[in-house]
Amino acid sequence: MNIETLRWSEGRLEMIDQRVLPSQFRYLPYTNAAEVATGIRDMVVRGAPAIGVAAAYGVALEALQQQHQTIEQFTQAIHRGLDVLAASRPTAVNLFWALKRMRQRWVAVSNPEPHTDSPAAIAQALLAEAHGICAEDIAINRAMGAHGEKLLKNGARVLTHCNAGALATAGHGTALGVIRSAVAAGKKISVIADETRPFLQGARLTAWELVQENIPVTLITDNMAGHLMAQGDIDAVVVGTDRVSANGDVVNKIGTYMLAVLAHRHRIPFYVACPLSTIDMTILSGKDIPIEERHIDEVRGFRNLHWAAEGVAIRNPAFDVTPADLVTALITEKGVVSQPNEQRLRELFRSN
Amino acid sequence: MNIETLRWSEGRLEMIDQRVLPSQFRYLPYTNAAEVATGIRDMVVRGAPAIGVAAAYGVALEALQQQHQTIEQFTQAIHRGLDVLAASRPTAVNLFWALKRMRQRWVAVSNPEPHTDSPAAIAQALLAEAHGICAEDIAINRAMGAHGEKLLKNGARVLTHCNAGALATAGHGTALGVIRSAVAAGKKISVIADETRPFLQGARLTAWELVQENIPVTLITDNMAGHLMAQGDIDAVVVGTDRVSANGDVVNKIGTYMLAVLAHRHRIPFYVACPLSTIDMTILSGKDIPIEERHIDEVRGFRNLHWAAEGVAIRNPAFDVTPADLVTALITEKGVVSQPNEQRLRELFRSN
Numbered sequence: 001m002n003i004e005t006l007r008w009s010e011g012r013l014e015m016i017d018q019r020v021l022p023s024q025f026r027y028l029p030y031t032n033a034a035e036v037a038t039g040i041r042d043m044v045v046r047g048a049p050a051i052g053v054a055a056a057y058g059v060a061l062e063a064l065q066q067q068h069q070t071i072e073q074f075t076q077a078i079h080r081g082l083d084v085l086a087a088s089r090p091t092a093v094n095l096f097w098a099l100k101r102m103r104q105r106w107v108a109v110s111n112p113e114p115h116t117d118s119p120a121a122i123a124q125a126l127l128a129e130a131h132g133i134c135a136e137d138i139a140i141n142r143a144m145g146a147h148g149e150k151l152l153k154n155g156a157r158v159l160t161h162c163n164a165g166a167l168a169t170a171g172h173g174t175a176l177g178v179i180r181s182a183v184a185a186g187k188k189i190s191v192i193a194d195e196t197r198p199f200l201q202g203a204r205l206t207a208w209e210l211v212q213e214n215i216p217v218t219l220i221t222d223n224m225a226g227h228l229m230a231q232g233d234i235d236a237v238v239v240g241t242d243r244v245s246a247n248g249d250v251v252n253k254i255g256t257y258m259l260a261v262l263a264h265r266h267r268i269p270f271y272v273a274c275p276l277s278t279i280d281m282t283i284l285s286g287k288d289i290p291i292e293e294r295h296i297d298e299v300r301g302f303r304n305l306h307w308a309a310e311g312v313a314i315r316n317p318a319f320d321v322t323p324a325d326l327v328t329a330l331i332t333e334k335g336v337v338s339q340p341n342e343q344r345l346r347e348l349f350r351s352n
Numbered sequence: 353m354n355i356e357t358l359r360w361s362e363g364r365l366e367m368i369d370q371r372v373l374p375s376q377f378r379y380l381p382y383t384n385a386a387e388v389a390t391g392i393r394d395m396v397v398r399g400a401p402a403i404g405v406a407a408a409y410g411v412a413l414e415a416l417q418q419q420h421q422t423i424e425q426f427t428q429a430i431h432r433g434l435d436v437l438a439a440s441r442p443t444a445v446n447l448f449w450a451l452k453r454m455r456q457r458w459v460a461v462s463n464p465e466p467h468t469d470s471p472a473a474i475a476q477a478l479l480a481e482a483h484g485i486c487a488e489d490i491a492i493n494r495a496m497g498a499h500g501e502k503l504l505k506n507g508a509r510v511l512t513h514c515n516a517g518a519l520a521t522a523g524h525g526t527a528l529g530v531i532r533s534a535v536a537a538g539k540k541i542s543v544i545a546d547e548t549r550p551f552l553q554g555a556r557l558t559a560w561e562l563v564q565e566n567i568p569v570t571l572i573t574d575n576m577a578g579h580l581m582a583q584g585d586i587d588a589v590v591v592g593t594d595r596v597s598a599n600g601d602v603v604n605k606i607g608t609y610m611l612a613v614l615a616h617r618h619r620i621p622f623y624v625a626c627p628l629s630t631i632d633m634t635i636l637s638g639k640d641i642p643i644e645e646r647h648i649d650e651v652r653g654f655r656n657l658h659w660a661a662e663g664v665a666i667r668n669p670a671f672d673v674t675p676a677d678l679v680t681a682l683i684t685e686k687g688v689v690s691q692p693n694e695q696r697l698r699e700l701f702r703s704n
Contacts, residue, residue: 022659022660022661022662023659193664194575195549195651195660196575197547197549197573197574197575198573200659203659203660203661203664204659204660204661205661207660207661207664208661210664211661211662211663211664216665217664217665218664218665218666218667219651219652219660219664219665219666219667220651220666220667220668221549221550221574221606221607221651222549222573222574222575222607223546223548223549223574223575223606223607223610224606224607224667224669224672225610226607226609226610226613226672227606227609227643227669227672227673228667230609230672230673254573254575254576254579255573255574255575255576255578257578257579257582258575258577258578258610258614261578261613261614261617262610262613265613291579299547299571299572299573300555300571302654302657302659303657305654305655305657307374307375307552307555307556307654308374308547308555308556308559308571309374309555309556309557309559309560309563310374310563311563312545312555312559312562312563312569312570312571313568313569313570313571314570314571314572315570315571315572315576315580316572317576317579320576320578320579320582321579321582
């Protein structure tokens with residue numbers, strides 16, 4: 001089964017509604033930038049690379065919808081679309097990376113004679129760019145998988161957190177892409193999946209993806225990972241990331257930091273699957289990356305079932321920072337960066 | 353509000369049904385040992401000290417119910433009652449400690465002339481012993497509170513895990529008893545409560561207890577604790593325990609170990625509130641303490657809402673082991689034991 005997290009169909013974007021998986025499997029349609037921004041904010045689509053791809057399509061949709069307007073109205077609409085998409089979620093840098101690419105493409109096709117190209121032609125160019133970003137994402141994930149799978153031994157029991165799978169990307173996945181590539185290379189891999197409260201991406205999405213492909217997967221609650229490490233039941237940790245700062249600090253789903261500290265204590269390698277689009281060289285360290293606080297109802301329970309005592313205060317930070325010194329290696333499409341630091345990341349961007 | 357987790361009423365034991373808190377508050381009645389054992393296994397009552405008190409009443413109830421039988425039938429029934437209670441849950445040592453006390457009392461009142469005392473007289477002696485264990489538990493918790501509250505500074509933000517409160521004991525609580533005593537001493541204390549998957553004792557029970565008493569409490573998911581420590585939002589960790597081995601290793605609710613490792617990294621004191629009845633000097637180290645694996649449906653979701661993907665394997669260890677070297681101090685009714693080890697625990701039992 002090939003999971004198509006996002007697909008282009010009859011002039012609109014369709015995205016799997018990840019809020020209702022695994023009990024329901026349905027696509028929702030999107031026709032403009034504001035709708036896509038709402039889909040990102042409400043987590044119909046989530047996962048840094050998938051958010052980037054969705055945002056790119058959001059810009060293209062807006063352009064297509066406005067292509068019969070005057071060039072001035074069209075230009076204003078694209079600006080508004082870029083703004084509303086940029087405000088959807090703050091932490092994952094792929095969102096801003098994808099919007100920047102779309103903006104650059106827009107500028108390029110509007111030059112050298114500004115406002116001479118028609119809105120319709122610009123819209124087609126933006127749609128082509130979005131298709132390109134989507135296709136590239138899958139290719140990048142396969143390249144990361146090819147590099148990363150070499151780090152996993154035959155028989156490895158791999159802990160992962162949240163969902164960095166096909167559902168978090170245009171396809172194949174980042175962390176789960178590494179696992180898929182190891183399995184494709186003939187290795188016997190078993191996965192331990194943290195359920196990942198409060199949104200339960202591990203229990204709902206990672207478990208679902210892996211069960212579809214007959215990759216052995218065992219679900220645990222987030223607080224069991226340390227016990228399993230202490231028992232010798234985990235050989236490696238592989239996670240995705242929403243943003244990596246220039247010094248190699250990794251921002252990822254809340255709880256990742258605790259896993260990294262525990263893995264360090266137990267000398268278990270801690271790998272981060274990370275396309276170059278997720279590395280933000282403009283931010284020096286993880287503590288400067290904005291951490292989204294989401295609605296407290298997510299912590300109060302799940303969906304319509306609220307179990308928390310009435311009157312309790314609640315916090316809901318969605319991400320945390322893992323310092324670079326706890327990261328054994330970043331797995332990128334250009335290769336593996338061991339013990340990442342600023343120098344090694346700068347070299348990575350310079351290399352071919 | 354004074355929370356009576358267990359109460360004796362009209363010749364039977366009544367226990368708050370902790371499975372349905374906080375949405376429902378109800379007592380369930382118990383009239384014999386097998387019923388109490390089922391209540392313990394199904395977690396109507398939970399928390400090591402409360403389990404011990406419940407088991408003591410279970411023996412007394414069995415004796416009362418069988419007091420009109422022949423002494424042989426009565427004796428067999430008590431033996432069966434002790435066995436069924438001992439088999440209810442494996443990890444909390446207070447269960448075995450309470451059953452041992454009841455057995456010793458039984459032997460004492462049946463001697464020096466075996467089988468001359470009437471079943472009715474023995475049953476009354478066993479009921480008196482159960483009442484004694486219950487009353488002692490509250491007194492012990494208040495003594496722990498008095499010792500432990502000195503460790504908390506005015507303004508302290510205290511992280512706790514699971515529920516080691518009034519609901520885990522006959523009253524006052526162990527870890528929450530320390531917090532209650534600090535508040536009673538005039539200190540401003542705020543609590544951060546881990547929700548504690550899968551049974552959600554933190555979200556349902558700890559939050560409920562503290563909201564009742566207007567002690568400020570903030571709920572988080574278990575995977576957020578490390579982030580809050582890294583942000584400097586936690587001043588101390590206080591937890592309860594289900595069994596402490598002779599070397600000072602602490603077995604407690606799954607996830608405790610991860611908190612201890614993180615607290616150590618951030619130089620945050622990690623305190624364990626621990627009545628002497630929870631220390632098992634017959635077991636040398638934590639790795640020899642049996643860790644209960646509970647039914648996997650607890651992890652699949654909560655109550656009747658199952659969110660995990662179909663076909664995923666599941667693990668559900670209910671406890672983990674925190675090595676003694678991560679424990680800043682044990683708080684007991686006889687005083688505070690810093691950096692616990694076998695020698696210090698032996699001295700503790702010898703001291704007056």
